[in-house]
Amino acid sequence: xxxxxxxxxxxxxxxxxxxxxxxxxxxxxxxxxxxxxxxxxxxxxxxxxxxxxxxxxxxxxxxxxxxxxxxxxxxxxxxxxxxxxxxxxxxxxxxxxxxxxxxxxxxxxxxxxxxxxxxxxxxxxxxxxxxxxxxxxxxxxxxxxxxxxxxxxxxxxxxxxxxxxxxxxxxxxx
Amino acid sequence: xxxxxxxxxxxxxxxxxxxxxxxxxxxxxxxxxxxxxxxxxxxxxxxxxxxxxxxxxxxxxxxxxxxxxxxxxxxxxxxxxxxxxxxxxxxxxxxxxxxxxxxxxxxxxxxxxxxxxxxxxxxxxxxxxxxxxxxxxxxxxxxxxxxxxxxxxxxxxxxxxxxxxxxxxxxxxxxxxxxxxxxxxxxxxxxxxxxxxxxxxxxxxxxxxxxxxxxxxxxxxxxxxxxxxxxxxxxxxxxxxxxxxxxxxxxxxxxxxxxxxxxxxxxxxxxxxxxxxxxxxxxxxxxxxxxxxxxxxxxxxxxxxxxxxxxxxxxxxxxxxxxxxxxxxxxxxxxxxxxxxxxxxxxxxxxxxxxxxxxxxxxxxxxxxxxxxxxxxxxxxxxxxxxxxxxxxxxxxxxxxxxxxxxxxxxxxxxxxxxxxxxxxxxxxxxx
Numbered sequence: 001x002x003x004x005x006x007x008x009x010x011x012x013x014x015x016x017x018x019x020x021x022x023x024x025x026x027x028x029x030x031x032x033x034x035x036x037x038x039x040x041x042x043x044x045x046x047x048x049x050x051x052x053x054x055x056x057x058x059x060x061x062x063x064x065x066x067x068x069x070x071x072x073x074x075x076x077x078x079x080x081x082x083x084x085x086x087x088x089x090x091x092x093x094x095x096x097x098x099x100x101x102x103x104x105x106x107x108x109x110x111x112x113x114x115x116x117x118x119x120x121x122x123x124x125x126x127x128x129x130x131x132x133x134x135x136x137x138x139x140x141x142x143x144x145x146x147x148x149x150x151x152x153x154x155x156x157x158x159x160x161x162x163x164x165x166x167x168x169x170x171x172x173x174x
Numbered sequence: 175x176x177x178x179x180x181x182x183x184x185x186x187x188x189x190x191x192x193x194x195x196x197x198x199x200x201x202x203x204x205x206x207x208x209x210x211x212x213x214x215x216x217x218x219x220x221x222x223x224x225x226x227x228x229x230x231x232x233x234x235x236x237x238x239x240x241x242x243x244x245x246x247x248x249x250x251x252x253x254x255x256x257x258x259x260x261x262x263x264x265x266x267x268x269x270x271x272x273x274x275x276x277x278x279x280x281x282x283x284x285x286x287x288x289x290x291x292x293x294x295x296x297x298x299x300x301x302x303x304x305x306x307x308x309x310x311x312x313x314x315x316x317x318x319x320x321x322x323x324x325x326x327x328x329x330x331x332x333x334x335x336x337x338x339x340x341x342x343x344x345x346x347x348x349x350x351x352x353x354x355x356x357x358x359x360x361x362x363x364x365x366x367x368x369x370x371x372x373x374x375x376x377x378x379x380x381x382x383x384x385x386x387x388x389x390x391x392x393x394x395x396x397x398x399x400x401x402x403x404x405x406x407x408x409x410x411x412x413x414x415x416x417x418x419x420x421x422x423x424x425x426x427x428x429x430x431x432x433x434x435x436x437x438x439x440x441x442x443x444x445x446x447x448x449x450x451x452x453x454x455x456x457x458x459x460x461x462x463x464x465x466x467x468x469x470x471x472x473x474x475x476x477x478x479x480x481x482x483x484x485x486x487x488x489x490x491x492x493x494x495x496x497x498x499x500x501x502x503x504x505x506x507x508x509x510x511x512x513x514x515x516x517x518x519x520x521x522x523x524x525x526x527x528x529x530x531x532x533x534x535x536x537x538x539x540x541x542x543x544x545x546x547x548x549x550x551x552x553x554x555x556x557x558x559x560x561x562x563x564x565x566x567x568x569x570x571x572x573x574x575x576x577x578x579x580x581x582x583x584x585x586x587x588x589x590x591x592x593x594x595x596x597x598x599x600x601x602x603x604x605x606x
Binding site: 008077089094096124125127128 | 204205217218222225317320
């Protein structure tokens with residue numbers, strides 16, 4: 001595919017990855033069915049998010065591979081926030097998060113390397129599995145939420161430390 | 175254009191990372207606000223994915239070599255290359271980005287084959303007209319499996335030079351050029367020297383080079399003997415390029431310039447291979463000259479000078495061109511002017527060249543084939559306009575014939591009319 005200025009990126013048909021956009025909608029649909037609000041409001045929200053994501057993914061808008069997923073993430077967040085507390089919804093929410101990561105990877109790496117994208121889900125999937133196992137052991141409570149939030153905050157802080165760090169020729173880090 | 179080669183290879187986070195981090199933190203805040211762990215589980219993979227990408231990044235700056243070459247002929251440009259995969263990196267973590275220079279166009283999508291040890295790529299481009307192009311090195315990038323993080327990997331190698339000119343330009347052995355008038359006092363005799371056609375064997379002298387020594391004869395006779403060669407007959411050729419703007423417009427002038435540059439290099443290569451001397455004069459506002467010379471070094475000088483040419487915005491007067499030529503080139507040398515003859519100034523230039531003693535042949539790429547693709551699918555008025563332009567072109571060529579012979583070059587991929595004219599000169603024929 002030839003981009004502007006004679007830049008050629010091999011692979012890619014130029015069409016958006018609609019299948020990748022629909023992946024997060026699958027666990028989202030199950031969350032809608034299990035939602036205490038009922039299927040209609042949640043279903044309408046999810047359908048609107050899918051339609052908006054498909055529109056934002058059109059090539060002529062040139063918004064990049066990640067931005068079209070934002071409406072889906074917002075809809076899934078709303079469904080997760082209103083979901084009832086049980087291991088099934090927690091697992092579905094985690095699965096939805098994994099599918100969002102998968103969709104980002106599929107959009108970024110192109111059609112030829114979608115097999116390699118699944119390799120990138122190993123660490124997030126492992127972390128999710130540990131978190132789910134923990135949820136079975138400990139009952140949900142505010143203290144647990146606070147501990148988990150602190151752990152996640154620590155992760156974000158570590159990433160913020162990594163973000164502005166340039167690589168150097170000697171003694172490089174990640 | 176490719177990124178600056180001087181940039182240090184840094185890690186770059188992609189837009190997807192920002193989406194995941196912002197969404198993750200927003201879900202984290204939502205979980206704390208509503209007091210529910212469900213949004214936390216949604217946020218977990220979003221926040222862990224960038225961390226996993228950072229941990230998977232190579233810890234040292236890898237380097238890779240690039241081996242590539244251009245093939246094909248005339249319009250076809252086929253570029254094949256390989257990039258060995260640096261150790262510790264998987265093939266599916268590497269991405270190649272190519273940069274196609276003008277005026278080459280893509281004829282087929284590029285293909286990249288990922289092997290266990292190397293990446294092989296194949297680019298299929300085509301040249302719409304003769305041109306000289308430099309293909310920049312591709313960009314090699316390491317990306318994590320999710321495409322969240324990337325690092326550019328420096329490629330060691332050179333940019334690729336693509337030269338496309340008519341095939342006849344490389345086979346000009348039958349053409350005999352005029353020799354430049356000898357300098358006063360030069361004795362024209364059976365000149366012998368260090369190279370050329372074998373002439374005789376003589377005793378060696380201390381100034382003879384090892385290549386001149388005939389070792390087999392020396393062993394037979396027991397004393398050092400050297401070869402004498404008849405110096406090659408050579409002719410001289412001067413190529414002139416006119417860079418002044420014309421009423422055709424900047425875009426068509428640029429295409430005509432590309433064609434003229436390719437033709438100049440092709441003709442220079444052909445005559446230099448025949449051991450002639452070739453010089454180059456480029457006229458924009460002032461004259462840029464490559465004096466007469468021979469050999470591969472001269473070809474390199476001419477190529478470098480042609481690469482640097484660009485259309486001028488401040489054209490100089492034609493008489494300045496002709497006067498400046500006398501500083502670098504002797505009068506009487508066979509002169510080929512590459513010009514589109516799109517305006518009356520060319521006629522004035524030719525008269526000045528003739529008066530200064532340069533017998534000029536005009537090789538004129540016709541601008542009409544550049545207009546034809548647009549007209550072919552156009553209205554009847556466009557076809558009528560093209561016919562009128564053809565008549566104007568014929569009139570201008572006939573006017574220029576009063577000053578100098580003209581080869582009207584309409585098929586850019588063939589110089590057969592020009593070679594035919596040089597080998598069989600006729601008195602005022604209409605050629606092309």
